[in-house]
Amino acid sequence: MLGEVKQVTVSACGGKWFVSIQTEREVKQSLPNGGAVGIDMGVVRFATLSDGTAYAPLNSFRRHEAALRRAQQAMSRKVKFSNNWKKAKARVQRIHSRIGNARRDFLHKTSAAISQNHAMVCIEDLQVRNMSKSAKGSAEQPGKRVRAKSGLNKSILDQGWFEFRRQLDYKLAWNGGYLIAVPPRNTSxxxxxxxHVSADNRQTxxxxxxxxxxFEENADLVGAINILRAGHARLACEVSGAVVPPAAGTHRSDSIGLDA
Ligand SMILES: [Zn+2]
Structure with missing residues (x-):
């Protein structure tokens, strides 16, 4: 183990046991690698970087949706608490944990690759939590475009945008870089x-x-370039304000998961 062991957690999930060990140690603030990049988050492409790199969408839940539905239906046909019901229930849980694992793996790999190769990452300050609130609205104020929005919301939750941002933030801090959130105004x-700013610039x-x-280009790439520029502008304006450079010699708290 590197550092002092602070906590050991043993858990069971989907028929498997897991041991997670948390340690604490003093690390030297590392110098970040690479330059600045903007990221446009989307549904068709999970992420598009301003240098042209694109990451395919995850949609792990949708891919497993049919299998999950079948397993749930099979479970509902069994006599509750019978042996066959227990077997069917274990199957549902296995599919759930497979979905979770695929998502976590994708998000960690993507956020690690981006944070290791860039010193500054700019991202749109999307209110993921607000966007994924029920699109239905209330009785007094019914929501508009409910179907389209609930489809988008499902994709946002499915692809873990919020978790991705959280991971980028702490991984960049580990490497001495930082994350800048910019308001999503006119970036597309x-x-x-x-x-030139116009909604007509983006016909499709x-x-x-x-x-x-x-000028013609892929719309996601245009978004990423504009996000990077907005990030540079924010950094230039707010050097004394909200954007604080990372302090030297910070603590690093690691959590290592071991599949037992
Ligand atoms: Zn132009």
Missing amino acids: RTCPCCG QAEFRCMECG
Whole structure:
């Protein structure tokens, strides 16, 4: 073990045992690798970086949805608390834990790769929690485009955008880099070439074409470039304010999971 063991947690999940060991140690603040990058989060592509790198969507839940539904139906047909019911229940739990594992693995790999190669990462300050609130609205104020929104909400929750941001934040801090959240204003409608702002610049979800200068590019990449610029602008304006450079010699708290 590296460092002083602070806590050991033994847990059982989906028929497997897990041991998680938390340690604490003093680390030298490392110097970040690489430059600045902007990230556009999307449903079609999970993430698009301003350097052109794209990460495919996860959608792990949807991929397993059919299997899960079948297992749940089979379970509902069994006599409650019978041996066959218990077997069916274990199957449902196994599928649930497989979905969780696939998601965690994807999010950790992606956030690790991005944080190891960049000193500054800019991301849209999407209120994921608000967006994924029920799209239905209330009796007095019924929601608009309920179906479309609930589909998007499902994708957002499914792809773990919030968890991804949390991981990027602490992994960047480990490497001496930092995360900058920028307000999502006009990031998808501004031309990175001439600065023209118009909703018409984005006629379809995938394609960006400037009505003023004719610049054409993938819409997600345009978003990522604009997010990076907004991040640079924020950093320049708020050096004395909200954006605090990381302090030297910070504590690092690790958690290592062991599959027993
Ligand atoms: Zn333009």
